[in-house]
Amino acid sequence: MVVEEKDGQAQAQEETTNLVVPWMRAPVDVSHVDSCSLETLPSLHPRLKEALEKMGISSLFPVQVAVWHETIGPGGFERDVCVNSPTGSGKTLSYALPIVQTLSSRAVRCLRALVVLPTRDLALQVKGVFDAIAPSVGLSVGSAVGQSSIAGDIAQLIKTPKLDAGICYDPEDISQNLESSAVDILVATPGRLMDHINNTKGFTLEHLRYLVVDETDRLLRESYQEWLPTVLKLTQASDDGPFPSSSPFVPSSFGSLLTIRRQSVERGFKGKPYPRLAKLALSATLTQDPSKLIQLDLHHPLFMTTGATRYRLPEKLECLRLICETGVKPVYLVGLLKSLEGEKCIVFTSSVETTRRLCKLLNFFGDSMIKAKEYSGGLNQAVRSKELKAFRKGDIQVLISSDALARGMDVELVTNVINYDMPQYPKTFIHRAGRTARAGRAGRCFTLLGDHEVRRFSNLLKKVGNASCPIYPIPPDLFGPVRAIYEPALAKLKESVEPIAPKRGRQVGFKHNSKTTNSQTKRNKATSGQA
């Protein structure tokens, strides 16, 4: 699935709405919460403590402490929790840890926690966090994401009885087994989740106790086959009424009655009413739009946010800008990359097309210090995963990316983010910049600007709560040699691109002037779906 950021549309809509729901007006301010060592964290399961220590974690971050107190403390998951906390502040563990701790005392394996994320890469990243802690208390974790084999998913998710020779397995009889699922926790993308709801015999949400909607604003922006209303309908508490399948919005194809919370059959909760489905919604840019939030059907929601401003950048993020001469922006980029001397960088562009061309161009510069690869929605998943892996390992210094990578991705030791194209919207800036300065580390976000963009960028910075963004001085001695090889590199790019894309009116190369930038911006918007 190609996922490009369309935050702008959503944000423009939100800004015109300007309404804040009452429960968001008195939030818990996470900036007043202190980190807490694992030793002093109340009620932490000793085996979870060990697992965390193996991950190199000795204390919990403020947002993790705040959610822990609300869920494991006296709050006891009684309220749904909405978290707005900066990028890299540790939101994943803030929900993974309490869920795993609570489920550690479960007797029978059933699917009790569902975590939904917008992209495959993010889902696999989050699964990795659960995998690091859940097995220590006997829980198993599965994933259901696009572009992987459905049969593989089913083998991983559905508990099938062991077959004795000559005895046929009847899938309809699966309800007779006490353990309905091979996993306790499922991390999924919405499309694949709906596939299983609709088509997989034995896949059931009837025991679900926790639903996490991570990157909430992104997930609520599109309906993704109505995954959210379907999950909510299928997990209604038993006293909400009998079989809800007659409701018009539920897809007719999810005929399996096994997916519905039933009144009469208790597996895993024998003799007890079904517990309420507790929900956690999280983002660094959590929506405040009432028409979006209502879709979550929240129960006495508790809002946790960091500081008084709507958005907040990581504390140790330094923002810098470069004002580029018209027509030679790539020279500035290469000069900047050379001045960063091999540090890991992600360069963001505003479209898949620019990503591809810029990556080619950088490689035509032939600088052995700048090993660049492309990472965008234009590549197939296998290639994307390969490039990401190489970047994580440090085999690649520079990843040129469209906004496919902007949200959530956690790559260790990325010290610099470079906005080659200025982000159009504050949310895009927050998510791009947030690929560095994670987990309390320092990082820098550079933005390359043409003269005509300076004012708009200053306005954008005000919206993300950052007034200071000094100019970054590239040492002049780096420029001369780069300029000298720019024209030959550009000529090579033209040669390599023109035979493939000779369409009329198509601009090849990177000649930037205000006119081409405007037309490029329009094309970029069309490609990435922004505004």
Ligand SMILES: Nc1ncnc2c1ncn2[C@@H]1O[C@H](COP(=O)(O)OP(=O)(O)OP(=O)(O)O)[C@@H](O)[C@H]1O
């Ligand atoms: N308590 C902790 N101590 C040390 N490192 C931690 C701790 N909690 C999380 N981390 C690390 O911090 C990094 C960021 O965590 P995470 O990806 O959960 O952030 P996030 O808030 O979800 O960011 P984003 O909004 O960008 O998705 C990860 O590399 C994670 O391993």
